[in-house]
Amino acid sequence: MVKKIIFALCIFAGLALALLFILGTKKDSFDAMAEAGKLMGPMPESVATFTAERQSWIDSVQAIGSIDPVQGVRLDAEVAGVVSALNFKNGQDVEAGDVLVQLDITVEAALLNSNKASANLAKIELDRAKRLRGTDSIAQSQLDRAQADFDKATAQMQNLEAIIERKTIRAPFSGRTGIRQINLGQYLSQGAPIVTLQSYDQVFVNFTLPQQAIARIKTGMQVTLQSDVYPDLLFEGVLTAISPQIDPTTRTVKLQGTLENADELLRPGLFVKVTVTLPKKNDVLVVPATSIVYAPYGNSIFKVVAETDEATGAATTIVKQSFIRTGKHMGDFVSVIEGIEEGDEVVSAGAFKLRNGMPVTIHNEMAPKPELAPNPKNS
Secondary structure, three states: OHHHHHHHHHHHHHHHHHHHHHHHHHHHHHHHHHHHHHHHOOOOEEEEEEEOEEEEEEEEEEEEEEEEEEEEEEEEOOOOEEEEEEOOOOOOEEOOOOEEEEEOOHHHHHHHHHHHHHHHHHHHHHHHHHHHHHOOOOOHHHHHHHHHHHHHHHHHHHHHHHHHHHOEEEOOOOEEEOOOOOOOOOEEOOOOEEEEEEEEEEEEEEEEEEHHHHHHOOOOOEEEEEEOOEEEEEEEEEEEEEEEEEOOOOOEEEEEEEEEOOOOOOOOOOEEEEEEEEEEEEEEEEEEHHHOEOOOOOOEEEEEEEEEOOOOOOEEEEEEEEEOEEEEEEOOEEEEEEOOOOOOEEEEEOHHHOOOOOEEEEOOOOOOOOOOOOOOOOO
């Protein structure tokens, strides 16, 4: 019995020694791995960089505007009548004074001929009365009556001529017709719409600016337009009018620019982005907009700096976060008022994945180049 106990104790002691040996060996391995990990550090992140530089920006103000024709109307029927002639086609160019629509004037024309005959007779009688009155053969009252009859006949004739003219719809100016809203033989009531007429050679752009802009703008400044319809084109004009009144509700002022439109690309109602160019230029420190990390507690960027590792003595490239105050945007750039200096190398791509003090590797080969006036092909 004692031998069995001694044998069991020996086995237990052997197992304990073996376990302690294994644990000691593993601890040495883990300690060695930890030391190696400390020497290796975190894997560097791949980023692109940009050197903060100074640029001269032309000062400007931007707004959203709409194109209006210098001359544009909707022609309506002044008097009721039946359409007897249509002298234009949809989208046709017409000249000022061209007859576009003729309403039926059969009755008025017949009455006009009758009144012309009456007016001619009244003129003959008036001339006779003047001769007889010159010889004192008739009383003055007869001459006055003859004059009144002639004036009445002339007025009736002119009234009919005015009615006929109102039933003859002419182009008030040269331009292009729209799509007609009437048909031949249709009865038109007074005020019925007929067709629109627009002149495209010159157009207005109407837009508004906050009241703070009044002190910086004046007529004669350059106006530049951009439209999603023509993404590759810029249209230039001149600021020609500033409203003297500020809207008391929105505290904005209305402005109007004038542009030549010989190619007729700018159509009335077109939505455009308006830029008023100011004469002053600003010297600004800029970085790409992609460099900025936006956050509720403040915007920041990551500066790229070289640092020597105290443990290994090796030179490494790390990033340091710096909070900044931004100014205006222009194209792909943002002006920085404070937080960096000219010549600082900042992360321009990949900043969202960085932390303060993290090592990085720089790869600028595939990074897109920021531009003041970007024009992406797939926009």
